[in-house]
Every structure is written in C-alpha cells, then in structure tokens.
Amino acid sequence: MTNPAPEEVKLLTFHLGKESFCLDVMTVRELRTWSAPTPVPHAPSYLSGVINLRGTILPVVDLAARLGLPAMAIDERHVIIVVDSAGQSAGLIVEAVNTIRPVSRDLLEALPPVARGKGEDCLAALALVGDQMVRVIDLSAILANRRVDLA
Numbered sequence: 001m002t003n004p005a006p007e008e009v010k011l012l013t014f015h016l017g018k019e020s021f022c023l024d025v026m027t028v029r030e031l032r033t034w035s036a037p038t039p040v041p042h043a044p045s046y047l048s049g050v051i052n053l054r055g056t057i058l059p060v061v062d063l064a065a066r067l068g069l070p071a072m073a074i075d076e077r078h079v080i081i082v083v084d085s086a087g088q089s090a091g092l093i094v095e096a097v098n099t100i101r102p103v104s105r106d107l108l109e110a111l112p113p114v115a116r117g118k119g120e121d122c123l124a125a126l127a128l129v130g131d132q133m134v135r136v137i138d139l140s141a142i143l144a145n146r147r148v149d150l151a
Contacts, residue, residue, distance in 0.1 A: 006104040016064045017072055023133050025100055032074040032080040048093060060091040066142055067122055085139040103129055
C-alpha cells in the first residue's frame, strides 16, 4: 500500500522591505495597484486608513507596522493585497508580490515558543523550503484588532 502524497498549500509570497512573507492563496481575493487610503481618526497606528472597493469601505493595514518591522516609505510601487478571513476583509500594504509557491503541509511547523514576541504572534507557521525560510502570516491574528469604532 502506498502512502498518499502530502497535501500542498499554495502560498502567495510577498516582500516587506528586505523581509519575505506569505499568505495562503485561498485567503486572497485580489491584488490592487496602489491607491492612497483615507486616514481614520483614532485608528490603531498600523491602520493606514480605508479605501472604497466597489462600494464597500475596506480597512487598509500597513502590514510592516502591524508586524513591528521598520517603517517603509510607502509610494505608488506598493501593492494592496485584498484578503478575507472568517468574513473579515481588509487590504494589506506590501512592497511587492512575488509568486504563488506550493508547499507541502508536512513542512509547515508552529513557531517555537521562545521565538514568540510582538510581531511573531502574527505568524501561523514556519518552514524551510530549499534554502529559504518561509514565514506564513496568521491572517486572523493580523485582522483581530483592526475594528475601528466610527461612532
């Protein structure tokens, strides 16, 4: 009896400065060219603002700020990844989108407890693929505190 092939997950890879991250492609709704968000008063520091996405107000998260990485100078070269997780939609500002990469689920491992910290709580998994460390974003953690009281 042969063992079934390990299940693969397709990951969308992208850059934040010199750092490389990825998301499960099943959470990605679309990629948008840069459009400056409208700021929202009293919003968390990582919330850049909101954009109008075909009649829907969409919060836009500066992903580098959300992960505690050094600030990026955001310009028209940046991309907004529109994502959906558990019915919550948001845009994530990233520097550049690279490719879709299939990775065996067997290679994905939880972040070691000693490595957990401010930004690492937003990572779902790590994997060594070839000679590259793959860091998978935990989208539910990224979006957990994004609600803004507009009333």
